[in-house]
Amino acid sequence: MQQPELLDAAVVRAWVSTAARALAEARAEIDRVNVFPVADGDTGTNMYLTIRDAAAAVRAAPADAGGARLLRLAARAALLGARGNSGVILSEWLRGLTVAATRGDSLAIALDVAARTARRAVAHPAPGTILTAAESAAAAARHAEAGGMVGPAGAPARLSTTDAACRGAREAALRSVGALEQLRAAGVLDAGACGLVLVLRSLAAAQRAVSERGVSKGGGSERDAPQGQAPARQVPGGDEPDGERDGVSEADGSIEPVLLDIDLRGHATPAAPEDGAVAHASGGQGPSRAAVASPHGHRHDGDAGDDVELMFVLERSAVAEDFSPGAVADALRADLDDVGSSVVVVGGGAEGGADDARALWQAHVHTADLDAALGVARRWAARGAVSRVSVRHLAVPPDRWAVVVTTSAPTLAAELARGGAVVVLDLDVPPTADDLAAAAFGAGAPHVLVLAPEALQQDVAGADVVAGPQDGPDAAPEVVRVVAPGDLHLVAGMSALAATLDDPGEQDADVSAAVGAVVAGLRVGGGPAVTVGAIVKRLVAGTPTAIVTLLPDDGVPDATVQVLASRAAAVSDGADVVVMRTGRPGDHVAVGVEPLAAEAGGPA
Structure with a gap:
């Protein structure tokens, strides 16, 4: 037939x-x-x-x-x-x-x-x-x-x-x-x-x-x-396909499950292929630099111990005078290849057909220099629109919990990613609730903590991209939302999550409350670098302090940052002082003070 x-x-x-x-x-x-x-x-x-x-x-x-x-x-x-x-x-x-x-x-x-x-x-x-x-x-x-x-x-x-x-x-x-x-x-x-x-x-x-x-x-x-x-057969690990299940109609669901039927593991190590035996073949991205041993015992292109994955979408008018889908993809690919490895750039057509006047590209790179990679994205943003910017660390696999955050601070994004977060970066086009929801569903953990401003939190849990059954192979994760108005709250929230999960007495159900209490109790302030010493002293006055966090902009000299850190340690009676640059231009320093006993706080 x-x-x-x-x-x-x-x-x-x-x-x-x-x-x-x-x-x-x-x-x-x-x-x-x-x-x-x-x-x-x-x-x-x-x-x-x-x-x-x-x-x-x-x-x-x-x-x-x-x-x-x-x-x-x-x-x-x-x-x-x-x-x-x-x-x-x-x-x-x-x-x-x-x-x-x-x-x-x-x-x-x-x-x-x-x-x-x-x-x-x-x-x-x-x-x-x-x-x-x-x-x-x-x-x-x-x-x-x-x-x-x-x-x-x-x-x-x-x-x-x-x-x-x-x-x-x-x-x-x-x-x-x-x-x-x-x-x-x-x-x-x-x-x-x-x-x-x-x-x-x-x-x-x-x-x-x-x-x-x-x-x-x-x-x-x-x-x-x-x-x-027909007849329908139960999907392994799922439910009988009776009506809508994960968007599959009853008719579609009645197709018998498609199984891989291949033994993926346990293959004996074969002899190395003869020279040229696979030279004609092409495949996924290969080494663009000398291969080195990874912490996992495998070899790959670049040192994944310090690498992050950056992805973003570039959108341009399909009727622009300099529009050439292939040329744009080639140039973007070359720019990213200068700053990282595992470079893939796809797209370029108006995939929506005649009624779509915008062309799209998706870019992917592994890099140890996120600033340089984001510099590529910024340059292309000047010729179009860059959205769906995400950053994650390659050597921090999720366990029971994953965390999704959003920030506009590029350097802080790298630090958050290396701490285990999936970062949705506000670089050009502000992220949406759907972007956060997609990151939550793709985080690869059964439980996801989303730290983001309240305006982005409203529809995260109910967005279509994470809606679905709570069991079976395509189960949606449990999404826990904690409002984090600013970058300081992200840092405090991630620290609280790590402390909570490190405590064997804590249960998953307590994560939201534990992180929420720390975020709510954070005292925040900030201003020009010359005023920050006094701001820190005011924020810690009368309250035993556990952590002081300083987030200086790129325009603040290193010497000034060192002085501020020393003063913060002195006035807070030896509390831990954490310094992370934002990667944003300017001469301001944001200050966050986490008391030993969390108390409600607000801007100074």
Whole structure:
């Protein structure tokens, strides 16, 4: 039976929802084998969250939207919501597939365009990763579409284009352990390649379901193309698909779960490949500098012990005189490559179609010099708009609790990230509640503390991006919100969270109260550097003090900061004095005083 094409609206709807469910189920297993380029254990989660946003956009589309429109919506949502290195690459693969499919290319050609587009987005490709799997899938699809006979153990059996692509990607994933030193040393398959296998298998399952139900109308709409395959089967770790579950319709949910069916771990270390054996392959981002040993015992590009991940979205008018999507991406990629590694820049088209006059790019870099990387973002902000700026540390995996904060202080953002926070940075376009909600859901912990101003807190817990079941593989985290009016409250809140979690007598239920009490009891003030000594003395007067925090702007000389710190220690009777620069221009110093016994405080 001939499978319906990718432009069939029923196929698109079933595909993205099935892929989201499949990645939700497998994300923990994929996370555990994530060792390249950095062993930060989030590839499965990042790929899932990226596809989840695409599925949400398709779910929200009008019922009569055609396949081309649905693909564009999915690609745009994936680009905007891409998380991490693997999610950004996946979003570009989907964008390339969409561009080719909507201009009428066959599926095999579209897969080839997707693989080449994704590869170009990576500054320094390496073999054996998601891009190698994409190329292998495209090659197998072209062979099948040309009439090639592909069967197990050499038996002649013609595969559909999609099934051939699935087989090609799977074979590349199985070979990946021999392609990179990190994978060989750990005895694991590449996490991103395995994730792409699930995405392609989900496409094959969606095509079969639509075909077997006999509902394909040659690119028809959702109204005349219900999807699904009965009988339904319970999703492992989830509920029976009866009606809406995580945005998957009852019909979509009846497609049997797509499973990875690959042993990701425990592979014997193979012999090193012969010279040139993998030289033709391309894959995820590779070393742009000399590889060094990481604290995790793996090797990667750069020292992840001090690296942070910076991501941001650049938006420009698609009718600007100097507009050239490829040139913008190449220039931005080159700028980021000067300040970091693992550089990926994706996007550039008006993914929303003819009614979208704005072009979007998503940028990703690992860097030990956040100031330099943010300098790149600022320069591009002068030529467009930079939003969704996020910073996280690569060597601080979340445990029971994660923390999400927002600040406009670049240097403080680096300090907060190295303390374990996911930072949503106010650099050009102010962050929104949805940005915080997305960061909370993607933090990778069952409990998330959000420290942000009250204006951004109102809708965080109820935002669509974190709404969902509280059990199963795609469960939304528990989101606890504490109002933090300013940067000093962020520092105090993170300190309180760490102290609370370090106390074995504390329970998770006490976190909000413990952090909230410290934030509420903080005494704050500030002003020009010359006045801060007197301000500190006034704030600590009559109250035993535990911590004094000073946040000087960049215009305050180091010598002045040292004098202020000494005075603060003296007038507070030897309390701990913490100094962190804001990274903002100016000559002001903010002061926060945390009493030994927290008391309500306010601005001096």
